[in-house]
Amino acid sequence: MNFLELQNKILITEIKNDINLENTLECGQCFRWKKINNKYHGIANNENITVYKKNKDLIIENSNINNVKNFWVNYFDLNLDYTKIKKYLSNTNTYLLQAYESCPDIHILNQEPWETLCSFIISQNNNIPRIKKIISKLCENFGYKLSNNNFSFPDYKIMSQLKKKDLEIIKSGFRTRYILNTAEKISTGEINLEEIKNMEINQARKKLVTLNGVGPKISECVLLYSYHKLEAFPMDIWMKKVVDKLIANKDIKIFGKYAGIAQQYLYYYIRKNKHILEL
Structure with a gap:
């Protein structure tokens, strides 16, 4: 992997494990990325960047070479040998092979634990457009301003000082008390995310x-998407159907230590091909 700095762009070349940005950023594991003209604009680590592909190269705008090397390479999980993992999983399930072909090169992101935990609390009984809207309002009202009129994800210490009435503006409903309670427990040290x-x-x-x-x-989502515990297997209503209908003996142990990666491929594939569950 090589890095080249050009004006406001950092080019990452010779990436051994190709990443498909659309499949990675739209497969349900994150909520602060937006696609505009084939480029993705998103926020993490209090940095507002633009990322896109040119052939096999990954291009990041609005960052610097140190942040790219020290944060974004890990965030996009560019060092994990996904080719090796694909071989490991290749004989486990026919539908997983179809998912690999249909939705290639998904990477599991390394996201910040508090943001991931709070985001998936918000995701309860919710749909992705509304989840994104609530998170956006949360950041606009309680984060601090970044470049291009974007906002950071609010710190749990700030959130722990708020009341239910303060969060009425984000319209998070019954989830509000869970957000505030979680922020308080982390802030007091009752829960140590590290x-x-x-x-x-x-x-x-x-x-x-x-x-x-x-x-x-939610705990499986946090373990997979922020702690990178790849054996974690988030199970929502879609994945319950997948396990019941498409996995032999309903046994997810066949995926072993990479169950979370198998889950992410199957989840995204089935969401895009719902008819398979009806066969």
């Missing part, structure tokens, strides 16, 4: 579900 990173996965699961409003599905 400690969870180093926990064995079952211990981490048990810790996360002690939070009000956090059940197995």
Whole structure:
């Protein structure tokens, strides 16, 4: 992997593991990216960037070479050998092979734990456009201003000082009390997000579900999308149907230590090809 700085652009070349930005950023694992004219505009690490592909090269605008090397390479998971993982999973499930062909080169993002946790609390009984709208309002009202009239994700310390009435403006409904309660527990140290990173996965699961409003599905999302515990397997209504109808003996253990990657491919593939569940 090589880096070339050109004016306001950083080119990342010779990436061993190709990434499909559309499949990666629109497969349901993140909510702060927007596609405009074949480029993705998004915010992470308090940086508002534009990212796009040119042939096999990845181009990042509005950042600098140090941030690209130290943050964005990890965020987009460019160092993990996805080719090796694909081979590992290739004989596990016919539909997974179809998903690989239909929705190639999905990477699991490395997102900030608090933002991921809060975002998936907001995702409960919700659809993606509305999730994005609530998160956008949350950031506009309680984050701080970045470039191009964008806003950071609000810190849990700020959120812990708010009341239900303060959040009426974002229209998060019943999720409001869960957001505030979670922010308070993290702020007081009752839940230490850094400690969870180093926990064995079952211990981490048990810790996360002690939070009000956090059940197995949300905890698996947090473990996969922010802690990069690739054996985590988020199970929503779609994935329950997939497991029931498309996986032999309903046994997700066949995917082993890369179950989360298999899940992400199957989830996105089935959402785009709903008719398969009706066959």
